[in-house]
Each structure stands twice: as structure tokens, then as C-alpha cells.
Amino acid sequence: MANHDTTAAQSEVATLVSELIQIDTSNFGNDEGPGESAAADYVQQRLSEVGIESERFSTTSDRRQGVVTRIAGRDSSRGALLLHGHLDVVPAPETDWVHPAFSGQIDGEGMLWGRGAVDMKDMDGMMLAVIRNWARLGIQPDRDIVALWLPDEEAGGTHGSAWLVDNRPEIFEGVTEAVGEVGGFSVTLQDDLRVYPIQTAEKGIAWLRLAATGMAGHGSFLHDDNAVVKLCAAAAEVGRYRHQVHLTPAAKEFVTRVEAITGVALDLEDPDDCVAKLGALGRVVGATVRNTSNVTMLDAGYKANVVPESASAVIDGRFIPGQQDEFISHLQELVGPEIETEVINVLRSVETTFDGPTVDAMAGALKAEDQHAHPVPYLMSGGTDAKHFDRLGIRCFGFSPLLLPADLDFFGMFHNVNERVPVSALEFGVRVLDRFLLAT
Numbered sequence: 001m002a003n004h005d006t007t008a009a010q011s012e013v014a015t016l017v018s019e020l021i022q023i024d025t026s027n028f029g030n031d032e033g034p035g036e037s038a039a040a041d042y043v044q045q046r047l048s049e050v051g052i053e054s055e056r057f058s059t060t061s062d063r064r065q066g067v068v069t070r071i072a073g074r075d076s077s078r079g080a081l082l083l084h085g086h087l088d089v090v091p092a093p094e095t096d097w098v099h100p101a102f103s104g105q106i107d108g109e110g111m112l113w114g115r116g117a118v119d120m121k122d123m124d125g126m127m128l129a130v131i132r133n134w135a136r137l138g139i140q141p142d143r144d145i146v147a148l149w150l151p152d153e154e155a156g157g158t159h160g161s162a163w164l165v166d167n168r169p170e171i172f173e174g175v176t177e178a179v180g181e182v183g184g185f186s187v188t189l190q191d192d193l194r195v196y197p198i199q200t201a202e203k204g205i206a207w208l209r210l211a212a213t214g215m216a217g218h219g220s221f222l223h224d225d226n227a228v229v230k231l232c233a234a235a236a237e238v239g240r241y242r243h244q245v246h247l248t249p250a251a252k253e254f255v256t257r258v259e260a261i262t263g264v265a266l267d268l269e270d271p272d273d274c275v276a277k278l279g280a281l282g283r284v285v286g287a288t289v290r291n292t293s294n295v296t297m298l299d300a301g302y303k304a305n306v307v308p309e310s311a312s313a314v315i316d317g318r319f320i321p322g323q324q325d326e327f328i329s330h331l332q333e334l335v336g337p338e339i340e341t342e343v344i345n346v347l348r349s350v351e352t353t354f355d356g357p358t359v360d361a362m363a364g365a366l367k368a369e370d371q372h373a374h375p376v377p378y379l380m381s382g383g384t385d386a387k388h389f390d391r392l393g394i395r396c397f398g399f400s401p402l403l404l405p406a407d408l409d410f411f412g413m414f415h416n417v418n419e420r421v422p423v424s425a426l427e428f429g430v431r432v433l434d435r436f437l438l439a440t
């Protein structure tokens with residue numbers, strides 16, 4: 001365990017995160033923008049500086065790059081652990097930021113500002129700080145650790161994790177578990193009670209196109225077979241539908257543990273009540289106990305006096321683990337037989353259990369550094385690179401540990417303006433990661 005000195009790692013982590021933030025890696029979702037090669041170069045240099053060999057790889061082009069290094073454990077016959085962070089960030093319109101988005105500025109209160117401070121150059125820098133410290137001190141973990149800095153998470157991993165899993169599977173050889181975003185940071189319920197949600201599951205994504213056809217004709221005539229009317233009725237049906245509450249094992253365990261910690265009874269059949277009772281932790285519950293189907297696009301017609309022959313709409317559907325087929329056929333049922341449906345994109349859901357030595361090591365490391373820590377599993381409504389690692393049978397966890405001030409709305413800062421993280425939280429993260437990685 002942590003009987004060695006982590007001071008050097010703690011004192012350099014803020015600089016590493018700040019310098020990563022200053023490298024603009026905005027991902028506009030269309031393979032344009034700066035790419036990640038400058039950030040990958042930075043990571044590789046920081047590794048080679050302390051004698052760590054790594055590979056800087058390109059995916060679909062030499063603008064989309066990442067870095068990987070495998071640290072040999074004492075017992076390489078054990079399953080390896082994948083430690084991953086993405087180097088890209090969502091774009092940051094410069095308006096409304098207190099400090100410029102790519103400044104990486106540290107203010108007088110010890111707060112580090114900039115795009116990626118939360119998602120997820122914080123973790124990228126913590127990974128670097130811990131591994132560099134090991135190299136300086138000659139520390140070896142028990143199992144192999146694959147440290148991976150990735151491009152293109154923010155656009156679904158086509159130029160990143162998905163590409164790697166399909167084209168470079170040897171990188172993941174022997175990996176049984178993965179640790180990355182989103183989770184492991186504190187949500188304060190009381191001064192002596194902090195919950196640390198650790199992601200063990202994420203919802204799946206199903207985008208559906210609905211299409212209606214009818215009789216085209218002049219806009220002045222009587223029309224009882226109007227494609228636009230049929231389409232709108234179907235879209236409204238799907239958009240208004242409140243899907244039933246469905247509790248996954250992760251959601252059930254979240255509730256059981258939070259009830260035990262807080263002594264507050266929670267009724268997930270009434271998610272609004274839970275959100276109210278849980279305060280900041282309520283965000284974790286909201287959309288994760290039911291499937292959702294939102295109408296996001298409509299396309300019909302070209303002239304005011306012409307009834308078009310066809311009309312279409314797109315549904316952004318999100319489903320709970322294990323519900324994929326059921327969810328899609330339910331949507332098809334809701335729109336009825338007259339509407340044609342086409343599944344235009346499906347991304348799998350992910351789910352693992354909150355148990356085993358890796359979970360114990362995460363919980364133990366948190367508790368060693370924060371005696372008021374209560375780790376709980378949770379299901380996340382968004383998607384991460386875990387979707388692709390899961391295809392290889394790897395158990396995926398969201399664990400990027402931070403101890404945060406009670407009044408900092410961390411969940412609310414993802415993809416938002418004024419992303420910021422306290423330097424003290426990064427130092428805590430380094431200590432917890434160091435303990436965890438050497439205990440697992």
C-alpha cells in the first residue's frame with residue numbers, strides 16, 4: 001500500500017493538468033478541429049522524461065492520436081487493468097468563461113480552470129503524475145497496468161476507442177477490468193458524510209428514424225391521407241410517452257446503499273421525490289431509472305400549398321441495460337403499423353456488478369484518504385469509451401477520484417462553461433489512485 005512518498009506526484013499534478021488544458025483538443029464531432037496529436041506528444045514526452053517507454057499511435061489519421069504504455073506487474077499472469085482517459089474535449093465558446101477556456105489558469109483560491117478540468121484532463125494528468133512517480137521511485141504494481149490516453153471520446157470513439165478495439169486488439173490483451181470516467185468524486189450530503197458514486201453501468205443509445213407516406217397533392221383539397229399528419233401523430237405519441245420505471249441491479253444497489261448511509265427512505269417509483277430528497281445526488285437518479293425517447297428532428301414538405309408524399313422524424317432513444325430489443329420493439333408498437341421505422345444507430349448498454357477485488361480496492365483507497373467516504377455504484381445516463389471496451393468482455397468502472405468542496409456542482413460542469421477543479425482535489429485523486437492501483 002502507500003508506504004512510499006507521493007509528494008512529487010501531488011506537487012506536479014496541477015501543472016500537468018493545466019498544461020494539457022492549454023493544448024486545444026476541441027472535438028467538433030466531424031473529424032475537423034485540431035485533433036489530439038499535440039496532446040499525445042505532450043503525454044509521451046512526460047513519460048519518456050522519466051524513462052517510461054510508450055507508443056504514440058494514430059487511429060484514422062495522424063491528427064487523431066493517443067498514447068499507450070503497459071507497465072509490467074510483478075505477476076503478469078494476473079488479468080491486466082486498463083486505466084484510460086480521453087484527450088479530446090467538447091468545444092468551448094469563449095463567451096461567459098470567468099477565465100479563458102484554454103488558459104488552464106489557477107486562481108488565488110487554488111482552483112484550476114479550463115475546458116477539460118472536469119472532463120477529463122483531470123484524470124489524464126492524475127494518471128501521468130502517479131505513473132511518473134512510480135518510475136522515479138522504481139515502484140512496480142502487482143498486476144499489469146495498461147495506461148491509455150485516447151482521442152475522440154466526445155464523438156463516440158470512431159477515431160478512438162472503437163477504432164482501437166477493432167484494429168489494435170493486442171493493446172487490450174489480458175485486460176479484465178477498466179477504470180476511467182465517470183465517477184469516484186465526492187458528493188457531500190453532510191460534513192461527515194460523502195457519497196462517491198462509482199459508475200458500474202451506462203445506458204444504451206438507439207436512434208430511430210420514423211417515416212410516413214401518404215397521398216401527395218394540392219394544399220387546397222381535402223386530404224385524409226396526409227403523411228405530415230400521420231408522422232406528427234406518431235412522433236407526439238413517442239415524445240409524450242412516459243416509460244415505466246425499471247430498476248437495474250446498479251440502481252437497486254445505489255438505493256439500498258444510499259438509504260443505509262442516509263437513513264432516508266427512497267421510492268424510486270417516484271423519481272421526482274428521490275431527486276428532491278437527494279439534493280446534489282439526485283442528478284444520479286433522474287434519467288437512469290427509465291428508458292427515454294425524445295423527438296429531436298423533423299423533416300417534411302417544401303412548399304406551403306403542396307401536401308408532400310412523405311415525412312420523417314428522428315427519435316433519440318436511451319435504454320436501460322438489458323432492454324435494447326424490448327425498447328426498440330416498444331417504440332415500433334407505439335408509432336403503429338402505418339409508420340415505417342429504421343434503426344439508424346444503436347450503441348450497446350454496459351453493466352457490471354459492484355463487487356470483487358477491484359471494487360474492494362477502489363473503496364479501500366477512498367476510505368483510507370477520506371474517513372467519511374461512502375462508495376456506491378450507479379448507472380450513468382450518458383455514454384463513454386466503456387461501450388467499446390465492454391465488447392472485449394472487459395468489466396468497466398467509472399473511477400476518477402476527487403474530493404470536492406460541498407458547494408461545487410461537479411455533475412453540472414460536464415460540457416458546461418467554467419469547468420474547474422480544485423488543486424487539492426487533484427492531489428487527493430493522486431493519493432487515491434496510487435493506493436488503488438497498488439492494491440488491485
Ligand SMILES: [Zn+2]
Binds near residue numbers: 086120153181
Ligand atoms: Zn469525458
